[in-house]
Amino acid sequence: MSADAVSREVSPVLLLGEVAVGDRLPELAYEVTATTVVLGALASRDWRPMHHDKDFAVDRNGTRDIFLNTPNQAAWFERYLTDWTGPHGRLGRMTFRMLGSVFPGDTMVLSGVVDEVTVDDQGCGWVGVDVTLSVGDDVKTTCDARVAVPVDPTDNPWRRTSARWHP
Amino acid sequence: MTSTTDTVAEVRALVGVAQYEESGDFPVERGYIWTTCASVENGNPLFWDDDVARAVTGGLIAPPTMLSVWFRPHHWAPGRTAPHLPLQIHFDLKERLGLPEAVMSDNTIVFHEPVRPGDVLATRQILRSVSDEKTTKLGTGRFWVIDVEYTNQDGAVVGVESYTGFGYRRPAADPPAPAS
Numbered sequence: 001m002s003a004d005a006v007s008r009e010v011s012p013v014l015l016l017g018e019v020a021v022g023d024r025l026p027e028l029a030y031e032v033t034a035t036t037v038v039l040g041a042l043a044s045r046d047w048r049p050m051h052h053d054k055d056f057a058v059d060r061n062g063t064r065d066i067f068l069n070t071p072n073q074a075a076w077f078e079r080y081l082t083d084w085t086g087p088h089g090r091l092g093r094m095t096f097r098m099l100g101s102v103f104p105g106d107t108m109v110l111s112g113v114v115d116e117v118t119v120d121d122q123g124c125g126w127v128g129v130d131v132t133l134s135v136g137d138d139v140k141t142t143c144d145a146r147v148a149v150p151v152d153p154t155d156n157p158w159r160r161t162s163a164r165w166h167p
Numbered sequence: 168m169t170s171t172t173d174t175v176a177e178v179r180a181l182v183g184v185a186q187y188e189e190s191g192d193f194p195v196e197r198g199y200i201w202t203t204c205a206s207v208e209n210g211n212p213l214f215w216d217d218d219v220a221r222a223v224t225g226g227l228i229a230p231p232t233m234l235s236v237w238f239r240p241h242h243w244a245p246g247r248t249a250p251h252l253p254l255q256i257h258f259d260l261k262e263r264l265g266l267p268e269a270v271m272s273d274n275t276i277v278f279h280e281p282v283r284p285g286d287v288l289a290t291r292q293i294l295r296s297v298s299d300e301k302t303t304k305l306g307t308g309r310f311w312v313i314d315v316e317y318t319n320q321d322g323a324v325v326g327v328e329s330y331t332g333f334g335y336r337r338p339a340a341d342p343p344a345p346a347s
Contacts, residue, residue, distance in 0.1 A: 010212075010222045036206075043199070043206040045239035072206060074232040074276070079209035087213045087223050091231045095275040158224045158281070162323065167277050 012150040013086025016117065016125035019149070025084050025112035025129065030076075032068065034104040040072030067101035068108075077131055077143045080110045085127075085149050090157040092126065092146040092167030099139055106135040116146075122164045125151040178263055181294050185316075187255050188291040191237045192244070195286045199236065200229050228281040234317055234326045237288050256292045256313050257332050266308045266334030274330045280323045287320045295329070308335025 030036075034054075041051035046069045049056035057066045068076075074094065082089050102108050116128030131143040146167065148157035157165075204214050212219040213228060220227045229237075240247070261269050282288065295312040315328040 010219050039202075039206045043203040044233075044236050045199075045241065047242045071232070071235055075203055075207045075209070075230065078230055078232040079204075079207045079211070082209070082211045087211055087219055091278050093275060093277045094232070095273060097273045156223065162280065165279065167279065 010087065012088040012153060012156075014084065014089065014149050015153065016119070016127070016149050016151045019114055019117050019127050021114055021117055023114040025080070025114075025131075028080050028083070028110040030108050030110075032102055032104055032106045032108055034066065037066050037068055037102075037104060040075070041069050044069060044071035044075070046071060063101055063103070065103040065105070067103050070096070070098060073098075073102075073133065073141055074143075076108075076110065076133070077145065080112065080131060081129060081145055081147055084112075085147060088150050088156055088158070090148045092148055094146075095144040097142045099141060100135075102133070102135060102140050108140070109134050112145075119151060120166055122160070122166060123151065123155075124148050124157060124160060124164070124166070125155070174263060174265075175297070178260060178294075179297055181256075182296060183293065185291040185293055188289065189238070191288045191290075192240055193237070195229050195237055195282055195284050195288065197227070197284050200233065200284070203230060203233055203236065224281060227284050229284065231278040231282070231326070232276070234276060234278075234282065235315075235328065237282070238290055238317075254292065254313060254315070254330060256294050257311075257330070257334075260294075260297070260309075260311055260332070261334045264309060264334060266336060268306065268308075268337060269332055269334040270305065272310075272331045272333055274328060277327045277329075278325075279327070280319065280325050282319070282325050286325075288325065289318050291316050303333065303335070305333065306335035306337045308333060 038052045050061045051066055051069045054066050057063050077094060078091060110131060110133050112129045112131040114127055115130045118126050120126060125148060127147050127149055129145045131145055132139055133141040150156055200214055213224055293314045295314055298310040300307060300309055310331060310333050313330045316324060317326045319325050
């Protein structure tokens with residue numbers, strides 16, 4: 001057999017049976033700096049000045065500093081969820097509610113609680129997670145996420161094409 | 168200005184109609200995938216280890232939440248004319264219904280076929296609903312739902328973003344207090 005790794009097996013990290021409603025995901029704390037905000041804005045091609053120019057943010061937006069943009073927060077939520085599920089976790093949907101801004105100097109904390117565990121009529125396993133991004137006691141953004149995880153070690157949500165994928 | 172029954176009917180006639188179809192300026196590319204992963208320290212091996220990507224997702228993919236990134240233009244391009252505003256329908260509705268203020272209350276992204284490096288995506292905006300007039304703490308106006316659909320070069324839907332907007336007029340200011 002060839003040594004080439006094309007057929008390498010990758011085992012799922014998290015299976016549906018290991019998850020229950022009420023489970024808490026491990027928290028992620030991150031010290032936000034100006035670099036975090038600017039890098040996140042440029043990574044999402046968001047050139048609007050309130051995400052890189054403090055004078056503009058203060059004088060024109062009336063905020064105390066530049067702040068994390070929405071698309072980059074989506075990327076933080078994705079990373080938080082797939083750190084937990086591993087690479088087999090496949091996002092189905094996310095609903096965001098923006099409640100406040102995240103600034104340099106803030107320690108943002110992502111936390112999540114499982115609020116649904118189901119199997120759809122195509123046999124796809126789904127986990128609902130209520131994710132919160134907070135700074136201190138203030139909730140800044142909430143994200144209701146639905147992510148597919150394998151129902152057994154041979155299942156892989158990424159193999160589902162349109163007819164069998166109902167996010 | 169108050170929107171007339173005719174204007175509302177005209178606006179509602181656009182429900183379900185695809186508008187502002189656009190093609191992405193650039194194919195989906197790995198450099199931006201790595202920049203995005205680096206910005207949030209995302210070590211998911213799907214984006215860094217080609218063998219894992221082949222085994223799990225049948226080849227390289229982009230992070231699903233990068234969907235809208237592929238439609239934000241670079242800061243400059245030679246000879247470029249101004250692109251449509253993202254969510255142009257939202258601004259159209261404000262103007263046509265005479266509602267000077269607007270907020271987005273929430274947004275949902277639904278992920279369909281994976282987006283892969285080399286894909287050239289297209290987008291279109293579809294108005295889904297316009298409510299009757301409602302009064303909230305902000306003022307009096309209307310809620311609307313706009314979908315932004317993304318498809319790949321094979322016509323497969325890769326994702327849909329839905330935005331709920333509320334366009335409104337602020338309540339009339341209290342009459343000024345008499346000078347003392």
